[in-house]
Each structure stands twice: as structure tokens, then as C-alpha cells.
Amino acid sequence: MKSNGGKEMLALDNVRAGYGESVVLEDISFTLNEGDTLALLGRNGVGKSTLLLTMLGLTQMHGGSVRWQGADVTRMPTFRRAQEGMGWVPQERHMYPSLTVEEHLTVVARPGEWDVKKVYNLFPRLEERRNNMGNQLSGGEQQMVAIARALMLNPKMLLLDEPMEGLAPIIVQELLGVIRRLVEESGMTVIVVEQHARMALGLTDRAIVLDRGQIVHQSSSQELLADGDKLDRLVAVA
Numbered sequence: 001m002k003s004n005g006g007k008e009m010l011a012l013d014n015v016r017a018g019y020g021e022s023v024v025l026e027d028i029s030f031t032l033n034e035g036d037t038l039a040l041l042g043r044n045g046v047g048k049s050t051l052l053l054t055m056l057g058l059t060q061m062h063g064g065s066v067r068w069q070g071a072d073v074t075r076m077p078t079f080r081r082a083q084e085g086m087g088w089v090p091q092e093r094h095m096y097p098s099l100t101v102e103e104h105l106t107v108v109a110r111p112g113e114w115d116v117k118k119v120y121n122l123f124p125r126l127e128e129r130r131n132n133m134g135n136q137l138s139g140g141e142q143q144m145v146a147i148a149r150a151l152m153l154n155p156k157m158l159l160l161d162e163p164m165e166g167l168a169p170i171i172v173q174e175l176l177g178v179i180r181r182l183v184e185e186s187g188m189t190v191i192v193v194e195q196h197a198r199m200a201l202g203l204t205d206r207a208i209v210l211d212r213g214q215i216v217h218q219s220s221s222q223e224l225l226a227d228g229d230k231l232d233r234l235v236a237v238a
């Protein structure tokens with residue numbers, strides 16, 4: 001399958017994982033190289049978020065391994081994976097009502113290319129709102145803060161879990177533009193989990209579709225986008 005040909009960033013090999021005794025993911029294997037962008041698709045409850053959590057070390061591993069930048073991290077705790085460059089924007093946006101937009105960004109900042117100035121350049125709306133408190137922001141602005149905050153940690157990979165969820169169409173368009181710029185200009189490895197499959201495919205190079213915890217389709221995003229019937233069969237609500 002097509003990849004950007006950069007060095008290997010993330011590799012999952014026959015991963016089985018879940019919560020406690022219960023196994024949600026079975027036999028998951030794929031590799032992402034530097035700069036690869038992946039749409040992770042599938043119906044509700046098939047294991048997409050669980051797969052992101054597994055990369056981050058937040059699930060119970062029942063088999064297989066996770067490699068990050070060439071090193072086996074299967075048993076590495078989550079905070080170390082974050083320090084090593086795994087960035088995560090969870091589905092819940094976790095705003096602090098008593099912090100301003102700018103404080104949300106500066107409290108987590110780590111040295112690197114991404115600083116407040118660069119983040120404001122990507123999200124001009126956040127610069128306008130820099131002194132607003134977390135509880136004075138719209139859902140779309142909160143999602144922008146959530147992404148901006150992850151960037152302030154200067155990650156090498158960004159995991160976005162349903163970034164468009166619950167947002168008004170006009171905000172979705174704005175956010176989509178920002179994520180597209182991020183993907184195209186930063187060269188970062190990005191995984192987007194989305195219910196809006198076509199939107200995610202339009203942003204990414206590669207696609208993986210999960211069903212009941214297993215990979216049922218892998219191709220380029222373009223190929224899946226071009227086969228509307230197949231896409232609907234794979235991801236449409238049954």
C-alpha cells in the first residue's frame with residue numbers, strides 16, 4: 001500500500017487488545033511512515049477509539065506488539081509515549097472553564113517548532129479569542145483549542161478522534177480547512193478517526209476500515225473514495 005516512503009513511525013503487529021479480560025481488537029497489523037496520513041473508518045462501536053487508545057498504551061494488550069520509531073513500546077507507559085512524540089486529541093475536549101484560551105496552550109507547551117505564534121497562525125480565530133475563558137467558547141472553538149493544545153506539545157504524530165463530531169456544518173468546513181493545512185504543511189504523521197468517511201478520505205493518503213475489531217479494508221484513500229458503493233457497504237449505518 002502507498003506510503004510517503006519516509007522512515008517508519010508506527011507499526012502494529014498482530015495486535016489483540018481490549019479492556020480487562022474482554023478483547024475488542026483482533027489481529028491488527030499496519031505500518032505508518034513519517035508523513036503518512038491515515039483515515040480510520042468504520043461504524044459505531046467497531047473499535048476505532050480503542051485502536052487509538054491501544055497505540056497510546058491505554059488498553060489491555062492480549063497479544064502482538066506496538067513499535068514506535070523503531071523501538072518496541074508495547075509495555076511503555078502512556079506518559080512516556082507522549083514524551084516520545086505521540087500526540088492525541090481525544091473525543092472529549094476537556095476544557096478548563098477557569099483558563100483562558102492562551103493559558104490552555106501555554107500550560108502544556110514543550111519546546112519545538114509549534115509555539116503560540118505558529119498555532120495562532122493556523123487558528124486565527126483562537127488568537128481573536130485568546131483572552132476568552134474555556135467556558136465561553138463554542139464547540140468548534142473548543143475543538144480548535146483541543147487540537148492547538150496537542151500541537152503545543154510538539155508531537156511527531158497526531159491522533160484525532162472524531163474532530164468534527166457535533167459541530168455545525170459551517171464550523172466543520174472551517175476546521176476541515178485547518179486540518180487540511182496542517183496535514184499538507186506540517187508533514188506530520190496523522191491519523192483521523194471520523195464518522196464522516198468522505199471528509200476523512202479527502203484529507204488523507206491512506207484508509208483502514210474496521211469492523212468488529214478487525215481490519216476489513218486497507219487501500220489508498222483515493223481508491224476508496226472512488227468506489228462509493230464499497231465505501232457505503234463498509235461504513236454505512238446498518
Ligand SMILES: Nc1ncnc2c1ncn2[C@@H]1O[C@H](COP(=O)(O)OP(=O)(O)OP(=O)(O)O)[C@@H](O)[C@H]1O
Binds near residue numbers: 019024043045050051
Ligand atoms: N472503557 C471501556 N471498557 C469496556 N469496553 C469498552 C470501553 N470503551 C469501549 N468499549 C467497547 O469496545 C468496543 C469498541 O468501542 P470503540 O469506542 O473503540 O468504538 P468506535 O469505533 O470508536 O465507536 P464510536 O464511533 O462509537 O466511538 C465497543 O463494544 C465498546 O462497548
